[in-house]
Amino acid sequence: MNTMNKKLEYALMALKYFDDQRSESLQDVIVSAKQIAEMTHAPYEVVARVLQILSSRGILKAEYGTQGGYRLEKNLSQITMHDLIVMIEGSTELAKCLSVDKECDLLTKCTIISPVQNLNQKVQNFYKSISIAEVLNV
Amino acid sequence: MNTMNKKLEYALMALKYFDDQRSESLQDVIVSAKQIAEMTHAPYEVVARVLQILSSRGILKAEYGTQGGYRLEKNLSQITMHDLIVMIEGSTELAKCLSVDKECDLLTKCTIISPVQNLNQKVQNFYKSISIAEVLNV
DNA sequence: CAAAAGGCGACATAATTAGTCGGATATACC
DNA sequence: GGTATATCCGACTAATTATGTCGCCTTTTG
DSSP states (O other), X not given: OXXXXXXHHHHHHHHHHHHHHHHHHSSOOOBOHHHHHHHHTOOHHHHHHHHHHHHHTTSEXXXXXXXXXXXXXXXXXXOBHHHHHHHHHSOOOSSGXXXXXXXXXXXXXOSOHHHHHHHHHHHHHHHHTOBHHHHHOO | OOOOOHHHHHHHHHHHHHHHHHHHHSSOOXXXXXXXXXXXXXXXXXXXXXXXXXXXXXXXXXXXXXXXEEEEOSOGGGSBHHHHHHHHHSOOOSSGGGSTTSOOTXXXXXXXXXXXXXXXXXXXXXXXXXXXXXXXXX
């Protein structure tokens, strides 16, 4: 049942950190992957990879060189959980058979394709209805 | 992201089959694990295990012996996706750190415990709001 | 040009999921 | 009563996925 996974946790922790720093200093701060890794007590390489993804999707902006790092580019109220899940996990498909590149194991014999599609749509709409800001600000 | 897994798929397919049979014959039919396995093209042992779980939770009623099998005991509109997920997967906790028997990896250092609890509650409420009937009847 | 940062691919390990096997108990039918 | 056919249950193996590691590259600052 674990929809949540480590990468998603790290992403949320990182975004929360950026957001908190922004609130405190009233300006966008630059934070390196190393700092985030230390803060989250998570392996540097994994956190770095997550930040790279967020950067490639325009959530963060990367700056190279010494004193480099990332800036938060977007407002967290404008990013949905669905967006984040797609970025981190590649898809929000509930079951493998729903992915475009995979076929249903049971081929034409599956009796629940439309029910699963139905549920999948509900779940996607649910995650689309929740913003990151809404999750973090509790 | 796969909240859905094989056991849940088999459970849904089995419940759909029972429900369809009930609708067609206008009475509760008895169906064996073997029949369900053949119908779903899934391994007999796995399907059998899933049906045992549904039986132990009162969704199905088991009958031993030749001509035995299971009967659908409950109305599918009164079982929620949350119920089914708990039965099959044991818990609906989003993250391991939320389970009562496990501790958070990050101990007191986790910065997103309340956000994750927050999201977890939303997800649980979502699955509690969807009945099996609602998923299957599309 | 060295140090420190991001970017990327391949690999190794850990954890979870899925499936298998063996044997037990219960019931119907001959 | 014995056999066939069911449900039940535990332990095990295999497959898949999630997680973490390593190496090397590019970019920028001082």
